Amino acid sequence: MKAITPNPGEEEKQMEIEAAVWNEWYPVAIMEDIADGRQYRTRILDRQITYGRDKDGVFSASLADGSATACRTQTCYHTYWVSLGEPAEGFFALPEFEEADRRVLGLGSVQIHASGLRVVENFLDMAHFPFVHSGLLGEVPNTDVKPYRVVHDKENDEIFAKDCSFYQPMAGAAAIGGIDAQYTYRVVRPLSSILYKTSVSDSSRRDVICLFSQPISEDWCVAHLLLACIDELNSDSELRLFQQTIVGQDLTILSNHLPRTLPLDQKFEVPTRADAMSAAYRRWLSDKGIAYGTYRTA
Numbered sequence: 001m002k003a004i005t006p007n008p009g010e011e012e013k014q015m016e017i018e019a020a021v022w023n024e025w026y027p028v029a030i031m032e033d034i035a036d037g038r039q040y041r042t043r044i045l046d047r048q049i050t051y052g053r054d055k056d057g058v059f060s061a062s063l064a065d066g067s068a069t070a071c072r073t074q075t076c077y078h079t080y081w082v083s084l085g086e087p088a089e090g091f092f093a094l095p096e097f098e099e100a101d102r103r104v105l106g107l108g109s110v111q112i113h114a115s116g117l118r119v120v121e122n123f124l125d126m127a128h129f130p131f132v133h134s135g136l137l138g139e140v141p142n143t144d145v146k147p148y149r150v151v152h153d154k155e156n157d158e159i160f161a162k163d164c165s166f167y168q169p170m171a172g173a174a175a176i177g178g179i180d181a182q183y184t185y186r187v188v189r190p191l192s193s194i195l196y197k198t199s200v201s202d203s204s205r206r207d208v209i210c211l212f213s214q215p216i217s218e219d220w221c222v223a224h225l226l227l228a229c230i231d232e233l234n235s236d237s238e239l240r241l242f243q244q245t246i247v248g249q250d251l252t253i254l255s256n257h258l259p260r261t262l263p264l265d266q267k268f269e270v271p272t273r274a275d276a277m278s279a280a281y282r283r284w285l286s287d288k289g290i291a292y293g294t295y296r297t298a
């Protein structure tokens with residue numbers, strides 16, 4: 001456990017953060033969203049940090065608590081990552097980012113008044129498509145979530161929802177009609193998840209959408225979204241606009257959902273077959289001893 005001291009001027013509080021959370025890598029920015037020679041400020045786990053690229057394009061980050069202590073950083077999957085602690089060796093594999101014919105781009109970073117865990121859980125949920133993303137990712141009366149498989153890859157400690165399919169009137173920016181979109185969800189870290197979804201341009205391949213959440217505090221996060229897709233038709237701004245429309249719709253429910261943190265105790269929400277991945281995600285977090293960003297009764 002690591003004791004967090006408050007930032008100057010902040011309300012006096014002392015919070016214990018479990019090692020699994022403290023020693024994790026967290027995203028702070030998508031590569032194209034920052035300029036060389038500028039410093040930016042953000043928060044991770046309630047701590048202020050500054051980050052940026054110098055004039056030579058070298059990225060660094062440090063605590064903004066007066067000590068200017070350097071943080072560990074890495075650049076991976078088009079994203080800058082920072083750790084406040086001592087992260088384990090190795091990082092999850094995402095080979096699609098290396099494929100020559102894929103377009104890799106940031107879809108935007110959005111601050112959300114909800115725990116990053118809550119945002120990942122929403123990302124894994126198909127049942128809301130016809131209601132929240134009506135006309136795009138779903139449509140009434142096609143509201144049934146078909147059975148899918150939840151798989152725990154114990155070797156890499158990742159969880160998957162496989163064989164998911166959902167009828168989507170407009171599955172992506174390139175869509176010109178409805179398709180039965182095939183989905184695979186993959187959770188690689190408590191706050192990092194990846195969606196592999198039928199490519200509208202090439203039905204034999206999957207587009208990759210990444211949700212990397214940055215925990216600002218227990219109930220605020222920044223959702224960084226990235227895309228590695230097969231699409232020769234749409235401009236970057238068209239691809240971003242489509243995804244930002246989806247995110248805007250999710251924001252309305254995420255910002256109004258209480259509690260803002262994620263209950264791990266299954267008794268808080270009624271599990272249904274459609275929620276199998278959500279239930280697996282909560283169990284997986286619970287088994288890791290994750291507390292930060294979860295709902296806890298006094």
Ligand SMILES: [Fe+2]
Binds near residue numbers: 122128133246249250
């Ligand atoms: Fe959504």
